[in-house]
Amino acid sequence: MDNATSEQAEPAIIARGLVKRFDDTLAVDGVDITVRRGSITGILGPNGAGKTTTLRMLLGIIDPDEGERRVLGHENPKDVARLIGYLPEERGLYAAMKAIEAIAFMGALRGLPLADGRRRGRELLEQYGLEHAAEREIRQLSKGMAQIVQLLGTLVHEPQIVVLDEPFSGLDAIKQSKLEVLIRSLADKGVTVIFSTHVIAHAERLCEAIAIIAGGKVPFAGRVDDARDRIPAQVRLETSAEEGPWRDALPADTRRVGQFWYFPLPESGIEPLLRALIDGNAGIQSLSIERAGLHDAFVAIAGEAAAADMVTTPESEDA
């Protein structure tokens, strides 16, 4: 393998045992994360779980007390600062700046000449249907529009890694949908996208991999499918009979919700169970095997308490 191939093969981000304390509070406690180049990775966790602190350590804004990180092959993220775009959770722009100047300024901070920043900024605004906002001051824009301007400022220097902290927060449903498209298009171009969210649906739709953070720890990091496979598929059964010998075939942890029976798919498979139900005169109306959703996986991995702060669907966002 030559150097170039070796660099491509190396993950975009590796973090091992990151620990961060703020005074006596242990904010992050041994986080391990690996992000493949060109992938979309979600950092999932409830508020206060340590998502932002982890991202800030990966970006080099703060240094970890313990552990190591490696970004695009460099131990110090500052050595590749121009290859990174970052949208912080708490959005901020200079209120008196014109949108196009704000985008160019953010590019200039990452080494992009101002003239190039303005040109690319106009292109990006046009792509996003916001060309009319280019010459308007940030304070004249709606909150959502200003947020998009900031996002475009994050991308204007064409980074190799884009880090977005709660990017969907504050956007209406249409802008959220547009942002999902944008994130996918970035990944299609080979850009590594890592974003934090407490909205599981975004991660479920977008991410190839996730890292679940709860209480400063990462109980799971890997592919979304692997997270779902942590809990067995659920069987949903509808019967015409209420009682009968077939009931003995149901697993002990079966739940009744409405007219449906729910229980985990037995390790022996569906066939022996199906036979027992038929022989026991259950009167099967319908039977389906449902793979666990990411929310269920999250609950199983991080626990009910952590899941309580999570939002399952983006519709509940402040649109």
Add this chain to the structure above:
Amino acid sequence: MEEISRKAGRLPLWRAAIVVARRDFLAILFSRAFIFFLLGPLFPIVVGALAGGIGAQVQSEALSADVGIAMPAEDMEAMLAARDELAERIGPAIPPFVELQRLREGEEFDPVAALEGREGRLAAIVTGTVAEPQLTAPEANIARWSGTISMIAATASRTEANSYPEVASTIVATSGARENRGRFQTAQSGMVLLFLLIMLLAGMVLSNLVEEKGNKIIEILAAAIPMDALFMGKLFALLAISIIGIAVWGVAGTVILSLGGRSLSEFANPGVGWPLFFTFGAIYFAMGYLLLGSIFLTIGSMAATVREVQTLNMPVTMAQVLVFFFASLAVTRMGSWFEFAAMAFPLSSPFSMLARAAVDEAIWPHFVALAWQALCVAVFIRVGAALFRKKVLKSGPQGAGKKRKRLFSFASGKNS
């Protein structure tokens, strides 16, 4: 890899500082508030000039008191003639006489009643005769004018005309005493001006990071550029703004002074000469501004809210005044260890060195001082940025467990 890293890494300090400085400079320059910033210091000058003019007129009117005279007609004539003769030679030290009454023989005049009646603006009344003049006045005016009245009476009593010999005069440009005093005054004036400018302008730096902290853009800046560059950019942007302000005020001040018939020739030539004195003045302003500004920026960056910054304003101003007093005291002790301490202490160094430029011809100490001040600016910025990273951004080890463990070594790549 290192080459790639250099291009991919953060902007060099100076480039990042320019990006920040440019943004801040333009943001301030094109704000409406900048007009008020420019006009602000002109208001006190105009108000001061008006108030000063009115005050001077009032004072002059209040102080120009007349001396009344009531004597027999012959004595009166002699006294008035003597008064005019002396006033011609001595000038305003001889008070104007107001003729109150030419007394006939046996006629009396009551000066006490005339003064207590508070008529006109009489400050004293001379009665009696040329041979025996009588001065009636409040105690202070007795002390002020008794000698003068005595001299007028003596002149009036002479029968023959006075002759005054011509005094031959040789004019020299200056004298040692005058030059020293003049340079000292130039030093003091330069220091006061420098102090006022720095006090007016460096205070702005105190609240300069509040915007970034308030609108959370600090996160973007911290992720992209070194904090030192942010501090430097902000300081130099405000320095540039201040220089524009000073240029405008300087032109306005020169116009106002020249309209008032004042010029630099009223001041003694500074030791290093006017051109170098102005050059050093500008450089020491910049250094003083950067030195104080870097400290103010650090203090301001620790403040969480605008209210905190406002609360800090007063102690910070008092600290500035203390530094100025220190430097002012040092000027009175030129050549002593005290002056050396004031030149060495970074915050008072620009003031003391400007004073030295006014009184001493040597130029090399200024280069030493400027190098020292520049070093201190760099250290202050570095320390300020490090404090900001640690205390505000919470970077670096916090609290317990400060030892950083290396859990494993990455296989490849040489990284800084």
